[in-house]
Amino acid sequence: MDSGTLEFVIGHLNYWLFILLMMTGLYIVVAKGNLVKKIVGLNIFQTSVFMLYISIGKVTGGTAPIFPLDMKVDPDVVYSNPLPHVLILTAIVVGIATTSLGLALIIRIREEYHTIEEDQIAEIENAVLKSEQWASERATGEHS
Amino acid sequence: MATEQLHHTALTLVDHLPILEVLVPFVAAPLIVVLGSRKLAWPIAFVASAISFVIACLLLLQVLDGSYISYHIGGWAPPLGIEYRVDAANAFVLFLVSGISTVILPYARASLEAEIPRRSTTLLYALYLLCLTGLLGVVITGDAFNVFVFLEISSLSTYVLIAQGSHRDKRALTAAYDYLVMGTIGATFFVIGIGFLYMATGTLNMADLAERIAVQSDSRTIRAAFAFIVVGVGLKVAIYPLHLWLPNAYTFAPSAITAFLAGTATKVAIYVLLRFMFSVFQPGFVAQVPTLEVIILPFALLAMFGASLTAIFQRDLKRMLAYSSIAQIGYMLLGIAFFSQAGLMATMIQLFNHGITKAALFMGVGAFVLRAGGSFYHHLNGLGKSMPWTSAAMVIAGMSLIGIPGTAGFISKWLLVQAALDAGWWPIAILIVASSLLAVIYVWRMIETLYLTESKAELQARQAPMSMLIPLWIMALACIYFGLDSDLTLSASRTAAEGLLAGSTGME
Numbered sequence: 001m002d003s004g005t006l007e008f009v010i011g012h013l014n015y016w017l018f019i020l021l022m023m024t025g026l027y028i029v030v031a032k033g034n035l036v037k038k039i040v041g042l043n044i045f046q047t048s049v050f051m052l053y054i055s056i057g058k059v060t061g062g063t064a065p066i067f068p069l070d071m072k073v074d075p076d077v078v079y080s081n082p083l084p085h086v087l088i089l090t091a092i093v094v095g096i097a098t099t100s101l102g103l104a105l106i107i108r109i110r111e112e113y114h115t116i117e118e119d120q121i122a123e124i125e126n127a128v129l130k131s132e133q134w135a136s137e138r139a140t141g142e143h144s
Numbered sequence: 145m146a147t148e149q150l151h152h153t154a155l156t157l158v159d160h161l162p163i164l165e166v167l168v169p170f171v172a173a174p175l176i177v178v179l180g181s182r183k184l185a186w187p188i189a190f191v192a193s194a195i196s197f198v199i200a201c202l203l204l205l206q207v208l209d210g211s212y213i214s215y216h217i218g219g220w221a222p223p224l225g226i227e228y229r230v231d232a233a234n235a236f237v238l239f240l241v242s243g244i245s246t247v248i249l250p251y252a253r254a255s256l257e258a259e260i261p262r263r264s265t266t267l268l269y270a271l272y273l274l275c276l277t278g279l280l281g282v283v284i285t286g287d288a289f290n291v292f293v294f295l296e297i298s299s300l301s302t303y304v305l306i307a308q309g310s311h312r313d314k315r316a317l318t319a320a321y322d323y324l325v326m327g328t329i330g331a332t333f334f335v336i337g338i339g340f341l342y343m344a345t346g347t348l349n350m351a352d353l354a355e356r357i358a359v360q361s362d363s364r365t366i367r368a369a370f371a372f373i374v375v376g377v378g379l380k381v382a383i384y385p386l387h388l389w390l391p392n393a394y395t396f397a398p399s400a401i402t403a404f405l406a407g408t409a410t411k412v413a414i415y416v417l418l419r420f421m422f423s424v425f426q427p428g429f430v431a432q433v434p435t436l437e438v439i440i441l442p443f444a445l446l447a448m449f450g451a452s453l454t455a456i457f458q459r460d461l462k463r464m465l466a467y468s469s470i471a472q473i474g475y476m477l478l479g480i481a482f483f484s485q486a487g488l489m490a491t492m493i494q495l496f497n498h499g500i501t502k503a504a505l506f507m508g509v510g511a512f513v514l515r516a517g518g519s520f521y522h523h524l525n526g527l528g529k530s531m532p533w534t535s536a537a538m539v540i541a542g543m544s545l546i547g548i549p550g551t552a553g554f555i556s557k558w559l560l561v562q563a564a565l566d567a568g569w570w571p572i573a574i575l576i577v578a579s580s581l582l583a584v585i586y587v588w589r590m591i592e593t594l595y596l597t598e599s600k601a602e603l604q605a606r607q608a609p610m611s612m613l614i615p616l617w618i619m620a621l622a623c624i625y626f627g628l629d630s631d632l633t634l635s636a637s638r639t640a641a642e643g644l645l646a647g648s649t650g651m652e
Contacts, residue, residue, distance in 0.1 A: 022336075029325060042328055049336055056343050084342070087289055091335060094296045098328050101303055105321045108307070112314040125315055132520070136459045139522030 014055035021048035033118040039102040046095045057084035162215035162228040165199045166281045173273040189269040190249045197242040204235040223349035229286030233640035237283045237415045244407040251615035252400035255510045259398045275301040288348045306397040316396035323389040330379025337372030361429045380413035384447035387470045394466035399510025407503030422644040441481040447474030452582035462519040472498045486563035492637035494556035504541035504619035511608035526599025535594045537620035542587040544623040552626040
């Protein structure tokens with residue numbers, strides 16, 4: 001690996017971590033059958049986006065975007081961009097709402113199905129579907 | 145043409161219409177919760193929705209000539225402040241969404257009472273208004289991040305509304321859960337795309353974004369943003385392979401909620417797709433990446449045939465209509481794929497016509513569920529006799545779904561076929577007609593069940609209550625009205641298509 005590639009890899013460290021976290025989250029959502037674990041995966045996936053936003057707000061050599069009390073802003077001081085942080089505050093709120101709603105749904109699902117495993121839920125639903133089909137066939141059979 | 149109105153001294157109520165459109169239902173929702181009165185919940189929801197509808201009509205009349213209204217929230221000028229921008233395209237969608245919501249609310253009262261325990265109804269109306277707020281906000285805003293926020297407001301309330309179907313069938317819970325997972329992935333993809341756009345351009349205002357993308361459209365960051373946004377919104381639209389959440393969500397949600405969502409939610413998502421493809425990214429950019437022919441077109445055709453075929457083999461009318469929705473979304477995508485003014489016009493008008501048609505059909509299903517105890521075909525046997533008014537409205541809406549001349553559905557199919565011929569894609573035109581034949585099959589199955597089978601002797605279904613019949617008939621008559629007198633819809637969709645195809649010049 002020459003120094004150019006190395007610089008590219010290290011210089012984009014925040015993006016590599018973003019991709020890693022994002023893929024971890026998505027993988028958990030897709031691969032896990034436990035409903036709670038899926039929500040955890042969803043959370044990791046969302047958090048990766050928070051990281052992306054916050055890291056792109058950083059300006060090299062920039063300091064925290066807090067103005068002095070007397071508002072005499074030195075034009076030479078470089079500030080990091082605060083806007084992505086503000087956006088992500090909103091996204092965090094959305095993430096919390098999604099998580100809590102997802103968990104609330106899981107509680108209701110457990111009350112009704114007595115399980116939170118996807119394959120067992122699918123089994124129960126297939127059984128319901130079969131009985132519906134049977135009822136519908138019987139009903140139409142009577143009339144034809 | 146542009147109506148600039150930022151004189152802090154002389155702002156009248158009319159100047160504030162864009163924000164009031166969203167603010168009225170947004171304030172009414174917590175009001176319902178705070179008052180906590182079961183008696184007041186419905187009137188407040190209805191009045192708020194009706195006010196939104198009136199405002200949407202006023203806005204549409206102002207922008208029909210091709211001008212636009214730019215409203216600066218808090219007086220902060222864009223691109224720094226958040227801007228609400230109303231042009232023909234979104235005023236038309238606002239009109240559709242608030243109109244459907246206002247017609248469905250009177251219907252919802254009786255329907256929800258039967259399907260939801262009484263203690264939940266108060267909060268349900270608050271959520272309904274929040275969902276409406278989100279949908280209207282997505283449409284009216286001119287700020288890319290604002291779209292995400294409103295999208296999540298509407299999505300989160302939608303998940304809860306769908307889960308309310310669990311009082312009839314526990315599968316509503318898993319349907320809501322699946323939609324939550326997929327919807328969140330979609331919204332997060334969307335927000336990643338916005339992040340990339342912000343990274344490349346440093347702005348979030350749509351008009352500003354469009355200008356800056358125009359000068360650096362070959363940037364890889366912007367291309368990645370385009371991909372993320374199309375896939376993210378595609379999940380909400382239910383583009384064919386991303387549609388898996390839709391059938392269960394529509395089948396198990398309470399009937400009134402299904403009617404509301406089917407008429408509005410996917411339509412709003414289509415609007416977002418259009419807005420981003422053509423206004424934020426330029427038509428030139430979209431033409432340069434072969435997204436339309438290679439991705440959108442085949443999936444649109446798959447939806448038209450795959451989903452229609454699936455619809456034919458359903459035993460449940462409600463689920464059949466859900467699959468038919470996916471097929472109809474295929475038509476809208478097809479119009480986009482033509483990439484011409486005629487095609488976009490067909491998309492806009494199909495968006496409107498299918499909105500009212502599907503709302504009417506799902507309202508009819510709700511009436512059947514109320515009186516016959518279910519929406520399976522064997523519940524519907526012979527209901528043409530015992531519920532003649534509901535059945536007749538279903539037949540009218542069904543014809544509009546097929547696209548029989550004289551109904552709204554015909555206008556959109558006609559324009560779509562014309563757009564296909566204009567583009568010289570006559571095989572596509574034939575496919576459009578062929579997939580309409582599939583619609584004939586599944587709609588005929590419904591009509592056959594209603595009219596040509598004997599009803600069970602022990603089950604005497606009564607007529608649906610007037611509060612449900614009148615809204616249902618308003619929608620059914622709208623299907624005919626907009627099929628006969630298409631001046632309003634045609635001119636609105638033509639202006640909208642012109643504005644969209646003009647790209648950022650249309651936003652100046």
